[in-house]
Amino acid sequence: MTAAPMTATPMNSPILWIHGAALGPANPALVAWPGRPAVFVFDDALIAGSALSLKRLGFLYECLLELPVTIRRGDVASEVLAFAARHQADGVVTTAAVDPRFRQLGQAIAARVPLTVLPVEPFVAPEAGGPQPGDLGRFSRYWRRAEPLVWQRFKG
Template structure:
């Protein structure tokens, strides 16, 4: 991809967004997802908070159909592909597929909070934390203190 545009979505509105880091000069776009906003009946508070976050990022702002807007933006800039950051929301995957039907999409992973050597059982937090906590604290010299129960842990 020689001339990408960046698709910025609502899970990565900060400077550590890997697409912003990797492509400092590329045009970037955020689209307010009209369908999502309407179906979820999102309040103005949420939209305002997002908007204020976006005003501190060098991105073009649009609203409407996300995939269509990203593709139009790519065409406006003569782009040969779209770079974005990984999203956890299943809707991200859906939109990515819609875009990828027309243009190559590269998805960059953000730096993980903790890297676990093997898959963990996620049925309860305690099982995850038993693996994750020593790794997190392992960056220092001493072992982590024992974990007290969270207020509403049973």
């Protein structure tokens, strides 16, 4: 997973930024900081720019209703920063995502408060012999590298 800028600043009372690529209870930020205030922001610019249908927003909303998270809408970075101020937080913790928009938002947040980006468990462990960036030209090449590592976990 590609990470946004990561800081090593120790935090005592961060808020958690929950985004649309990590809407489960196993979200590493929720697991690492149980009980800390968490926020999800519906991204108005993205929703308008992509003309997202109500189905997609409803699916996200239903996921959020099962998580201990405050739900907001608007400009994501501004809302996350305001939520951090509201809770006198000393930083923001979130979970890695591939989406380049996540990287941009992470940079905007990290410019104002310390941001920690936690990794998610990878599908293929980053071991020797695993897929490299140069193996992505076609799936077959990636899979030749990845498949043996994935199946190492099978104990059948």
